[in-house]
Amino acid sequence: MRIAVVAPSCPLKPEAAEAVEAIVAERGDCELAIHPQCFLVDGHFAGPDAARLAALREVMADPSVDAVWFARGGYGSNRIAEAALADLPAAARGKFYMGYSDAGFLLAGLHKAGMAVAWGPMPQDALRDGGDTAIHRALNWLVLRDASALEPHLQRPAMAFNLTVLSNLLGTPLEPDFTGVDLVVEEVSEHFYRIDRTMFHVTASANVRRAARLRLGRVADVLSNDVEFGADEQAIVADWCARSGIAFGGRADIGHDAQNRVVPFKREEA
Amino acid sequence: MRIAVVAPSCPLKPEAAEAVEAIVAERGDCELAIHPQCFLVDGHFAGPDAARLAALREVMADPSVDAVWFARGGYGSNRIAEAALADLPAAARGKFYMGYSDAGFLLAGLHKAGMAVAWGPMPQDALRDGGDTAIHRALNWLVLRDASALEPHLQRPAMAFNLTVLSNLLGTPLEPDFTGVDLVVEEVSEHFYRIDRTMFHVTASANVRRAARLRLGRVADVLSNDVEFGADEQAIVADWCARSGIAFGGRADIGHDAQNRVVPFKREEA
Numbered sequence: 001m002r003i004a005v006v007a008p009s010c011p012l013k014p015e016a017a018e019a020v021e022a023i024v025a026e027r028g029d030c031e032l033a034i035h036p037q038c039f040l041v042d043g044h045f046a047g048p049d050a051a052r053l054a055a056l057r058e059v060m061a062d063p064s065v066d067a068v069w070f071a072r073g074g075y076g077s078n079r080i081a082e083a084a085l086a087d088l089p090a091a092a093r094g095k096f097y098m099g100y101s102d103a104g105f106l107l108a109g110l111h112k113a114g115m116a117v118a119w120g121p122m123p124q125d126a127l128r129d130g131g132d133t134a135i136h137r138a139l140n141w142l143v144l145r146d147a148s149a150l151e152p153h154l155q156r157p158a159m160a161f162n163l164t165v166l167s168n169l170l171g172t173p174l175e176p177d178f179t180g181v182d183l184v185v186e187e188v189s190e191h192f193y194r195i196d197r198t199m200f201h202v203t204a205s206a207n208v209r210r211a212a213r214l215r216l217g218r219v220a221d222v223l224s225n226d227v228e229f230g231a232d233e234q235a236i237v238a239d240w241c242a243r244s245g246i247a248f249g250g251r252a253d254i255g256h257d258a259q260n261r262v263v264p265f266k267r268e269e270a
Numbered sequence: 271m272r273i274a275v276v277a278p279s280c281p282l283k284p285e286a287a288e289a290v291e292a293i294v295a296e297r298g299d300c301e302l303a304i305h306p307q308c309f310l311v312d313g314h315f316a317g318p319d320a321a322r323l324a325a326l327r328e329v330m331a332d333p334s335v336d337a338v339w340f341a342r343g344g345y346g347s348n349r350i351a352e353a354a355l356a357d358l359p360a361a362a363r364g365k366f367y368m369g370y371s372d373a374g375f376l377l378a379g380l381h382k383a384g385m386a387v388a389w390g391p392m393p394q395d396a397l398r399d400g401g402d403t404a405i406h407r408a409l410n411w412l413v414l415r416d417a418s419a420l421e422p423h424l425q426r427p428a429m430a431f432n433l434t435v436l437s438n439l440l441g442t443p444l445e446p447d448f449t450g451v452d453l454v455v456e457e458v459s460e461h462f463y464r465i466d467r468t469m470f471h472v473t474a475s476a477n478v479r480r481a482a483r484l485r486l487g488r489v490a491d492v493l494s495n496d497v498e499f500g501a502d503e504q505a506i507v508a509d510w511c512a513r514s515g516i517a518f519g520g521r522a523d524i525g526h527d528a529q530n531r532v533v534p535f536k537r538e539e540a
Contacts, residue, residue: 043500044463075463078470168467171441172474193314193345197438200348204442230313 001030001143003067004059005038005123007046008084009102010074012038012124019126023135030143034123035059038071045076053080056106061089066096067142072124073101073162081109082173088113098122098142101188101256104165109174111159111265119160119184119254120149120262130258141262151184151253151261155212158182160254160263164190167198170205176265179210182249184263185237186217188256192229195219196236203244213247218255271300271413273337274329275308275393277316278354279372280344282308282394289396293405300413304393305329308341315346323350326376331359336366337412342394343371343432351379352443358383368392368412371458371526374435379444381429381535389430389454389524390419390532400528411532421454421523421531425482428452430524430533434460437468440475446535449480452519454533455507456487458526462499465489466506473514483517488525 005012005020017034024032037055040047047055059065070077084106097110097117107117120141121134128134140146151160159176161169163185169175185202187195202208219233231239234251241248253261275282275290287304294302307325310317317325329335340347354376367380367387377387390411391404398404410416421430429446431439433455439445455472457465472478489503501509504521511518523531 041497043498044495045500075467078467167438168471170471172471197345197348201438201440201442225314227311228313230315 001066002064003030003032003069003142004062004065005032005034005069005071006055006059007038007071008052008056008077008080008106009046009070010044010072010076011041011046012071013127014039016124016126019131020123020135023126023132024139027139030139033065044074046071049079052076053083056080056084060084060092063091063094068095068097069138069142070097070099070103070106070122072122073099073103075102077102078105078168078174081105085109085113096142098138100160100260101162102165104161105169105174107265108161108169108176112174112176116264116266118262118264121260125258125260128258134258134260137262149262151263153252154263155182156267157265158184158263159265160184160186160217163187163195163198163202167201170202170208175207178207181211182213182215183208183211184215184217184252184254186255187219187233189221189223191223191225192231192233192236193225195233196229199236199240203240203246209244209246211246213249214241215249215252217252218257220256271336272334273300273302273339273412274332274335275302275304275339275341276325276329277308277341278322278326278347278350278376279316280314280342280346281311281316282341283397284309286394286396289401290393290405293396293402294409297409300409303335314344316341319349322346323353326350326354330354330362333361338365338367339408339412340367340369340373340376340392342392343369343373345372347372348375348438348444351375355379355383366412368408370430370530371432372435374431375439375444377535378431378439378446382444382446386534386536388532388534391530395528395530398528404528404530407532419532421533423522424533425452426537427535428454428533429535430454430456430487433457433465433468433472437471440472440478445477448477451481452483452485453478453481454485454487454522454524456525457489457503459491459493461493461495462501462503462506463495465503466499469506469510473510473516479514479516481516483519484511485519485522487522488527490526
């Protein structure tokens, strides 16, 4: 299996790339092609929009590439997602796409366009505490379809998104159909009042209300309010689910951490 | 003119209430009724949802109240807005509603329901540097319909929103019709990458794309990126307008500050 790494959002750290290359060399069960675009820097981004788009389109169109692995999140994949999905080359359809966080904009659009995508760890996660296990988990899924990499309570079809990313893709051409979906969300570095506001927005969507249930992954690094908000993340999410008639399915095993599990969007990617 | 003050979001500071009462006493051209609910505290909010809703409904239904002035922003009016608009009492329709920031959720819903609303300074602004002028500007508009209080380049119909509030009300029952509207946005305490992401979301809306033009008020207290984003607020907003085919109308004189001008939503409130 040949896995191409591109960075549609922010630049990949060279030490993360080295760590992932070492893991792949040790495993010997796949080939990794880290695109030089991953190390470009243009302000916030891993190169200008045109460079990020060109690298993504290149690996999508390359028939020798079996999987496209998004290098990391941050911000910026939304700026090129619609263009990445235009006039899809035939080779784009035969491969697998994986990432999370900001890459959710692409996962949504690629899934909507019929491609096989999954929420899962990314190369930059190699730098987290316990990052090696995250990289192995991602590769165990990509290469071996190892079911132990999966979020353990998925009811297919399922999708996973960062909550803020989900909120920002509603109403855009990237918005997928949530009908009957086990919808899993997680969050990082937000205030509780923002999580509450984002849940208001997300659960007002008629499309989101057609989900089979909504589950909550980890909510990490909550920013402190000047006063205590008065409810925690689970109470907030359960409350908006109750208000909007969405079944709240409890907690899920995803998040911005090394324990983050894999959530394939297509029913048949079991 | 009798002006009722309620707090659908966060609590009003007593010293702001005193400052506004002193200004009103000095002016002698209106009567101020600050609802005790303004000083309730329940975690983040000026009392529980039920108390904030009850106070708002009470002043909306009171025929002796000519204007409802939202005490301050913060967060929380979205949690009660839909309920506030249900089964509207007849007396709710004859009055004027003013506020900004988080109160935009209510302005949107009230306007959509046919009521006269305006973006404009709020009682809590009395505590800003130059806050007295902001309070006088608001009262000059509410009491005297003084045109010098208005944002100076409005092309009616117009609306004004905090950008993040606008993003979070899209797709909800509060979303008004933006067709032909001079749409003015401003922002405070966000990172540039978030402003960029929010503009992506807002300008993807078919409804927003029907606006006559989009103008940018002040963007205050921008939070620093770990790296320079690479574009400022005006470049970001102009770029998303260009991408989405919305006319960018340049800068506007609103913001989270004492210079904040009034933007009435109804064409006839000139």
